[in-house]
Amino acid sequence: MASLWFWIVAAMIAAYVVLDGFDLGAGAIYLFAAKTNDERRRVLRAIGPVWDGNEVWLLAAGGTLYFAFPQLYASSFSGFYLPLMVVLWLLMLRAIGIEFRAHVEHPVWQDFFDVVFSISSILLAVFFGAALGNVVRGVPLDASGYFFEPLWTNFKLSAQPGILDWYTILIGVMALVTLTAHGSYYIALKTDEDLGRRARGIALLCWPVQFFLTFTSLVATYFIRPGIMANYGKHPVGIMVPVVVVASLAVMLFANPKGKEKLAFIASSLYIAFMLVGAAFALYPVVLPARNHEYSLTIENTAAGGHGLRVGLVWWTLGAALAIAYFAFVYRKFQGKVQAGEGQY
Amino acid sequence: MDSALFVHRLHFAFTATFHYLFPQLTMGLALLIVVLKTIALRRNDPVYHQAARFWGKIFGISFVMGVVTGIPMEFQFGTNWSHFSRFAGGVIGQTLAMEGMFAFFLESAFLGLFLYGEKRLSPKAHWLSAVAVFVGSWLSGYFIIATDAFMQHPVGYVLVGSGKDRAVQLSSFWQLLLNPWAGWQYAHNMSGSAITGAFVMTAVGAFYLLSGKWTAHARIFVKVGVIAGCVFSVLQIFPTGDRQGKMVADQQPVTLAAMEGLFHGQSGAPLLILGQPNDQQGKIDNPLEVPKMLSVLSYRRWDANVRGLDSFPKEDWPGNIPLLYYSYHIMVGLGTFFIAIMVVSLFLLWRGKIFDSKWMLWILMLAAPFPYIANTAGWMTAELGRQPWLVYGLMRTEDGYSKAVSAGNGMFTLLGFMGIYTVLGILFLFLIRREIEHGPVTESVSDSH
Numbered sequence: 001m002a003s004l005w006f007w008i009v010a011a012m013i014a015a016y017v018v019l020d021g022f023d024l025g026a027g028a029i030y031l032f033a034a035k036t037n038d039e040r041r042r043v044l045r046a047i048g049p050v051w052d053g054n055e056v057w058l059l060a061a062g063g064t065l066y067f068a069f070p071q072l073y074a075s076s077f078s079g080f081y082l083p084l085m086v087v088l089w090l091l092m093l094r095a096i097g098i099e100f101r102a103h104v105e106h107p108v109w110q111d112f113f114d115v116v117f118s119i120s121s122i123l124l125a126v127f128f129g130a131a132l133g134n135v136v137r138g139v140p141l142d143a144s145g146y147f148f149e150p151l152w153t154n155f156k157l158s159a160q161p162g163i164l165d166w167y168t169i170l171i172g173v174m175a176l177v178t179l180t181a182h183g184s185y186y187i188a189l190k191t192d193e194d195l196g197r198r199a200r201g202i203a204l205l206c207w208p209v210q211f212f213l214t215f216t217s218l219v220a221t222y223f224i225r226p227g228i229m230a231n232y233g234k235h236p237v238g239i240m241v242p243v244v245v246v247a248s249l250a251v252m253l254f255a256n257p258k259g260k261e262k263l264a265f266i267a268s269s270l271y272i273a274f275m276l277v278g279a280a281f282a283l284y285p286v287v288l289p290a291r292n293h294e295y296s297l298t299i300e301n302t303a304a305g306g307h308g309l310r311v312g313l314v315w316w317t318l319g320a321a322l323a324i325a326y327f328a329f330v331y332r333k334f335q336g337k338v339q340a341g342e343g344q345y
Numbered sequence: 346m347d348s349a350l351f352v353h354r355l356h357f358a359f360t361a362t363f364h365y366l367f368p369q370l371t372m373g374l375a376l377l378i379v380v381l382k383t384i385a386l387r388r389n390d391p392v393y394h395q396a397a398r399f400w401g402k403i404f405g406i407s408f409v410m411g412v413v414t415g416i417p418m419e420f421q422f423g424t425n426w427s428h429f430s431r432f433a434g435g436v437i438g439q440t441l442a443m444e445g446m447f448a449f450f451l452e453s454a455f456l457g458l459f460l461y462g463e464k465r466l467s468p469k470a471h472w473l474s475a476v477a478v479f480v481g482s483w484l485s486g487y488f489i490i491a492t493d494a495f496m497q498h499p500v501g502y503v504l505v506g507s508g509k510d511r512a513v514q515l516s517s518f519w520q521l522l523l524n525p526w527a528g529w530q531y532a533h534n535m536s537g538s539a540i541t542g543a544f545v546m547t548a549v550g551a552f553y554l555l556s557g558k559w560t561a562h563a564r565i566f567v568k569v570g571v572i573a574g575c576v577f578s579v580l581q582i583f584p585t586g587d588r589q590g591k592m593v594a595d596q597q598p599v600t601l602a603a604m605e606g607l608f609h610g611q612s613g614a615p616l617l618i619l620g621q622p623n624d625q626q627g628k629i630d631n632p633l634e635v636p637k638m639l640s641v642l643s644y645r646r647w648d649a650n651v652r653g654l655d656s657f658p659k660e661d662w663p664g665n666i667p668l669l670y671y672s673y674h675i676m677v678g679l680g681t682f683f684i685a686i687m688v689v690s691l692f693l694l695w696r697g698k699i700f701d702s703k704w705m706l707w708i709l710m711l712a713a714p715f716p717y718i719a720n721t722a723g724w725m726t727a728e729l730g731r732q733p734w735l736v737y738g739l740m741r742t743e744d745g746y747s748k749a750v751s752a753g754n755g756m757f758t759l760l761g762f763m764g765i766y767t768v769l770g771i772l773f774l775f776l777i778r779r780e781i782e783h784g785p786v787t788e789s790v791s792d793s794h
Contacts, residue, residue, distance in 0.1 A: 049457035052412065056453045059419055060445035066422065067442035070434020070512070077423025077430070078747035084424055085758040089765055092413040096772065099409045103776050144509065146427065148749040304435040305505070305514030312439065319446025326454035333458060333465055 001310065002303040005068035006287065008316070010280040012064055014273045016057035017128070018182075021272060022265075023047040023054055025183015027094065027121025028176065031114065033187060033198040037107075040114060044098060045338045046190035050330065051098060055091070060323070067312060071145065071302040072287050079139055079147040080131065083163045086151075087127050094120035122176060129175025133168030136279055137161070137224055141290035141297065157224060159291065167224055174213040178272060181206035185256070185265040190338050196261075203256050203264070211249060214275075225289075228282045241278035244270055352755035353425045353746040358728075359759065360417050362721055363766050367411035367773075369720050372486055372535065373542020374404045375479040380569060382475045386468055396565050397475070398463075399785035400546065405460050406776050410769060412453075417762070419445075425755065429735055429745030435514040436502050436521060437492045444488035452481030486538070487531055494527035496736050497727070498596055504739070513739065526592060530727070533585035536577045537723060540683060541716040543574035547690075548713035549781060551706040562785040564700055567709070571694050575687040581680050587642070593730065594643040597737065599657040600730035603666045604673040605639055610653035614639040622670045627655075663732040672725035679719035686712055 026047050034040040066073040077084060097117030101110055134149070140160060141147045152162035155169075164172075184203035188196050221228055232238040251267035283289065288297040303309065378400050385393030419441065422430050455477035463471050495502075501520030502513040515521060550566025553559045594601045602610075606617050608627040616638030620629040640649040654662060663669050686708060693699035699706075731737060735745040 049461050052457065053450065053453040055416075056445065056449040059416065059449055060442070062419060063438070063442035063445035066419075066430065066434055067438030070438055071431050073423045073434060073438075074427035074431035077420060078425075078427035078749050081424050081747070081750045081754060082758070084420055085761065088417045088420060089761060091416055092765060092769070095409060095413045096769065099405075100772060100776065103406075103779065144748075145431075146747075146749040148751075148754075304438060305503075308435050308439060308515035308518075311515065311518045312442070315443060316446060319443065319450070323446065323450040323454075326450055330454045330457060333462060 001306060001313075002068075002299040003285070004313070005064075005303070005309060006280070006284060006299050009061060009065050009068060010277065012057060012061035014276045016054070016061050017179075017276060018269045018272050019054035019057055020051070021125075021179045021182050022186035023051040023183070024121045024125050025179040025181065026187050027118050027183070028125060028180045029184055029187065029199065029202050030118045030121070033184070033202060034195055037110065039191075039195045040110075041102070042191050042195060042338045043187060044101065046187060048098065049334045052095075053327065053330065055095075064316065068304055068309060069287060069299070069302040070304055072297050075141065075146050075297060075302075076139075076288055079141075079149055080134070080163070081148065082151050083127060083131065083149075087124065087131075090120040090124045090127070094124065125176040125179045126172040129172035130164060130168040132175065132276075132279065133171030134163060135288060136171070136221060136228070136283070137165075137167055138289035138291045138296075141288065141292070141295040143295060145295070145297070147290075161291070167220055170213075170220055171217060174210075174217050177206055177209050177213060178268075178275075181210055181252070182265070182268045182272060185252075185261055185268050188256075189261040189265050192337055200256060200259075200261070203252075207249075207253055207256070214245065214249065231282055231284060235281075238278075238281050241274050241281060244274040245278070248274070347743065349748075349750070349752040349755060350743055350746055352752045352759060353750070354742070356425050356755055356759045356762070357421055360414065360421065360762055360766075362724070363770075364411065364414040364418055365720065365724060366717060367407050367414060368482070368486070369538040369541045369717070370407045370545060371404055371411050372482045372538040373540070374400055374407070374546070375475075375482045375542075376539055377542050377546055377569060377573060378404060379475050379479045380573070381565070382472050386472050392561050393565065395785045396562050399562070399780070401460060401475075402780050403545075403777060405456070406773065406780070408456060410773050413769070414766070425747055425750065426735075426745050427747040427749070429740065432512050432740055432745070433495070433736055435512055436499075437495055439515060439518070439521060440488045440492045440495070444485055448481050448485035448488060450481075451477055452485065455481065483535065486535055487527070490531040490534055491522060491524060491527045493727070494524040494530055495521060496734075497530075497731055498524060498526035498592075499736055499739055500524050500526075513736075526596070529585060529588045529592060533581065533589045534723075536580045536585055537716070537720045539573060539577040540581060541720060543570045543577060544683075544709075544713050544716045546570035547574060548710045551710040552781070553784070554700055555703065555706050555710065559784045559786065560700075567699060567706075568694060571687060571690045571699070571709075574683070575691045578680070578683040578687045582684065586677075586680065590642065594651075597730065598652050599654065599661055600663060600669075601643065602652060602654045602657070603663045603669050604726060604730060605651075606666075606670045607639070607651060607653040608655060610651060610656045612640065612650040613637040613648045614643075614651035614653075616642065617674075619674075622667050624666055661733065663730055665729055665732070669726060669729040672722040672729060676719050676722040676726055679715050679722070683712075683716070683719070 026043055030040065030043055034043045093116050097113045097120060101113035101117070137157070139147050139149060150162050152164040153160055155162070155165045157165055157167065181203050184199045184206065187199040188203065191199070248267040248271040252264050252271070255263040255267060285299045286296050287299055287302060290296045378397055381393055381397040381400065384390065385397055422441070455474040458466060459471065459474040459478050462474065466474065499513070501515060501517040501524070503516045504511065505514055506512050546566045547570030550563040550570060553563035554567065593604070606620065606622045606629050607614060608629070613636070615634035615636045617629060618633045618635065620632035623630045637647050640651055641647060643649065643651055690699060690705060690709060693702055693705055733741050733743070735742045
């Protein structure tokens with residue numbers, strides 16, 4: 001039962017990164033791809049009706065993690081105290097950047113919120129990547145089951161690592177490039193003319209960097225955690241992960257120049273989902289590795305009581321079905337290219 | 346008090362208090378917008394449509410503020426209160442996760458459609474999206490109240506483990522979800538938020554009438570606001586407030602004694618209206634009381650014995666008795682004042698005189714901030730009254746905070762939140778002022794900038 005919840009939470013996190021990833025990416029390219037006020041409004045209208053719903057996946061994943069693995073939630077949220085607070089501040093600034101910009105028609109007001117929106121999107125992508133890096137690298141958990149990481153120490157992999165070291169920064173940069181490409185495919189899909197062309201161009205530039213970082217990060221991960229590939233040896237089904245990752249990289253490379261934005265966007269979504277599934281697959285059944293392995297948190301020593309998990313499966317299934325139905329409905333209502341002069345943003 | 350404990354308590358109290366300024370308006374307005382949209386649809390009346398759209402904009406701004414200040418609340422259970430989360434997560438994780446799955450998805454999906462999709466939807470579908478936003482926001486309220494109700498009155502759990510592994514696990518889902526404490530607390534809380542919505546709507550209407558602008562819309566605002574305000578002000582005291590007080594008397598008698606400033610137990614206890622608790626001498630200075638009333642309200646008998654603080658060991662007293670006492674008395678005092686204002690307004694509305702009674706419009710306009718104060722004081726009463734417990738009878742507050750997070754790190758982020766919330770508060774007031782100045786009449790359904 002705990003294993004099932006492990007995969008449910010992993011899937012929800014993947015859904016969050018794929019969905020909110022494209023509006024974070026749209027924020028990252030916002031200042032470069034959208035030059036005029038009309039173009040900026042079109043980017044905001046492309047993500048405006050959906051970004052809040054996308055972000056709910058983060059809350060729902062966090063809530064589900066809390067419910068299924070309370071001890072993991074307690075340890076990781078207090079241990080990652082500082083970066084989480086920074087993430088919260090960035091999420092707030094980003095939200096008001098999107099939502100408050102259109103309320104006042106003044107170039108100074110709008111320029112200010114443009115920069116707030118874009119910079120917070122970029123920093124969030126880096127921080128989410130660094131968070132993933134921390135989980136893969138391991139944290140200084142002790143016998144109490146708790147830890148506390150400062151934002152940085154000496155940027156090396158020492159016994160007292162910080163949130164940011166060379167490895168987590170590498171993963172952070174990779175996340176930024178990946179989400180930038182992802183957001184570019186989305187904007188290319190939702191807009192046309194100069195804006196759509198520029199978005200395609202940015203995605204084209206991202207591809208070689210993304211390709212390079214995918215393999216660098218793999219080598220770096222193997223270097224810092226040599227045992228990480230053990231699950232792939234034990235369960236051959238894991239071979240799916242590299243196959244899908246490589247295939248989706250190839251599809252992105254070919255689909256984008258041919259103007260098949262939808263295909264490129266789907267490939268990018270698969271790439272993100274399978275990179276995250278691959279990390280989860282490598283970690284399982286550990287949910288938060290300790291630098292000293294005997295203190296690692298696993299699904300067994302962090303899961304909630306069996307009755308709660310069984311009851312949860314009933315309402316979670318119902319809730320997820322409803323959520324997917326709402327999403328299908330909203331995305332259908334707002335499908336197609338963004339038209340000029342429509343909507344609130 | 347331990348300095349880290351103090352910082353973590355203030356961290357949560359500050360962010361929660363600021364956060365709840367926004368949902369109380371959005372939950373109240375969600376209901377009133379559904380009323381406006383329903384009338385608009387049935388009468389096909391463009392003024393009602395414009396009224397609904399105007400309040401939709403105010404709602405949208407307040408909603409964004411509620412979302413951005415609400416996300417930190419879910420995080421803080423883990424960041425600042427990790428020992429509590431580890432202890433109670435097996436139970437309250439249920440209600441918090443359900444809030445995400447059932448309320449947030451519904452709200453966020455349909456808010457976009459309601460605010461930006463009027464052109465793309467049929468009038469009925471647009472009305473339905475308003476209803477969906479209303480249902481989502483009120484469901485969200487229920488899951489949070491059910492979570493708080495578990496902390497006030499734990500049910501549906503079993504205790505397992507010992508030492509650092511001591512924790513509660515869910516034993517009955519329906520007991521948790523249908524906690525009797527949650528029912529009355531929810532009714533009381535939602536009625537309070539409807540009061541905020543109604544008073545704000547009435548105040549904007551009164552402002553327009555006094556300014557002589559948009560009088561057709563203003564009359565709708567005053568009419569809908571006064572009727573709703575009167576209904577909910579009465580419900581706030583009776584039955585919801587009365588039943589809530591009775592629950593406290595039965596389940597948390599020491600809290601009742603502290604709220605009422607009853608230092609010494611007695612039969613036929615008086616109800617204190619005014620006075621300052623002198624906790625050094627254990628008495629009330631300058632008391633103004635109604636004889637025997639507390640006994641009647643708490644136990645429905647004139648001579649019932651009400652236990653005072655002296656009946657309980659001092660370590661079980663709520664930590665901050667003066668603040669608890671004042672919060673409770675401010676809440677009740679304002680609640681009484683709301684009924685008085687709204688009953689008089691409803692009478693004037695019925696006689697058809699309210700739109701011309703300048704003095705009443707002035708009162709209604711100036712009354713808008715008070716429901717915010719009353720709702721805040723109410724939550725302070727509930728949460729200060731729960732002290733020294735974090736989960737009543739099971740875990741003390743001093744055992745629940747994140748021991749791994751030092752006072753210095755907690756203070757750093759508390760100051761950060763104070764800074765950001767100051768900016769957010771100023772932006773909010775600025776944008777609301779602009780919307781009120783623009784008024785309810787716009788050139789087309791979706792105004793292009």
